[in-house]
Amino acid sequence: MSIKSEIERLRNELPQGVKLLAVSKFHPVEALQQAYDAGQRAFGESRPQELKVKYETLPKDIEWHMIGHLQTNKVKYIARYVHLIESLDSVRLAEAIEKEAAKCDRAIDCLLEIHVAQEESKSGWDYDELLNFVRSRGFEAMPHIRLRGVMGMATFADDETVIRGDFQRLKECFTELKGYFGEEFDTLSMGMSDDYPIAIEYGSTEVRIGSTIFGQREY
Numbered sequence: 001m002s003i004k005s006e007i008e009r010l011r012n013e014l015p016q017g018v019k020l021l022a023v024s025k026f027h028p029v030e031a032l033q034q035a036y037d038a039g040q041r042a043f044g045e046s047r048p049q050e051l052k053v054k055y056e057t058l059p060k061d062i063e064w065h066m067i068g069h070l071q072t073n074k075v076k077y078i079a080r081y082v083h084l085i086e087s088l089d090s091v092r093l094a095e096a097i098e099k100e101a102a103k104c105d106r107a108i109d110c111l112l113e114i115h116v117a118q119e120e121s122k123s124g125w126d127y128d129e130l131l132n133f134v135r136s137r138g139f140e141a142m143p144h145i146r147l148r149g150v151m152g153m154a155t156f157a158d159d160e161t162v163i164r165g166d167f168q169r170l171k172e173c174f175t176e177l178k179g180y181f182g183e184e185f186d187t188l189s190m191g192m193s194d195d196y197p198i199a200i201e202y203g204s205t206e207v208r209i210g211s212t213i214f215g216q217r218e219y
């Protein structure tokens with residue numbers, strides 16, 4: 001299957017209100033250009049330097065989403081133009097984003113990445129710690145961060161009930177946090193190549209799809 005035909009197939013399959021993020025990490029700019037030519041405009045990358053090179057090379061109407069773990073000292077590579085940081089997962093990172101966004105005189109849209117999967121390796125906030133920070137009004141001192149929703153990953157498992165439990169949990173976290181942040185908090189980013197149809201059942205508004213579109217990554 002070509003990149004173009006996969007994008008068209010997904011576009012037809014996804015319900016209205018579910019956005020397609022093409023996860024292009026580790027793929028060359030030629031592959032992204034093919035997706036762009038098929039009309040795709042939202043791309044997800046996991047490494048800031050790679051994102052920066054692609055941003056500089058490809059057309060300027062692309063929306064760049066940062067979806068990988070972001071180190072505080074790397075925020076500066078993307079702060080000026082990133083469309084959405086989906087991997088905001090700690091107070092320290094929030095402080096770094098606030099500082100870099102202020103320097104660029106802009107507010108940066110961010111998602112709170114929440115850890116629900118059973119693997120230790122997956123990143124994201126511990127939900128109780130996040131709630132404490134939210135309740136202590138920690139984000140109110142950060143006017144250059146605009147919180148737009150939640151991002152999360154399900155456990156890598158064959159057991160579908162585990163995956164369903166994770167998406168259910170993310171949905172609950174999203175709904176509770178929306179109570180604090182209001183209408184602007186409108187994005188629930190969950191679902192990848194192997195599990196996106198299930199994520200949609202649980203209210204996903206954005207699926208992040210890589211290998212289905214671009215093939216296997218070569219690390």
Ligand SMILES: *Cc1c(COP(=O)(O)O)cnc(C)c1O
Nearest residue numbers: 023067192193194208209210211
């Ligand atoms: C790599 C990655 C994806 C895409 O994974 P696929 O299985 O290739 O669709 C989605 N979300 C995050 C956070 C990722 O790191």
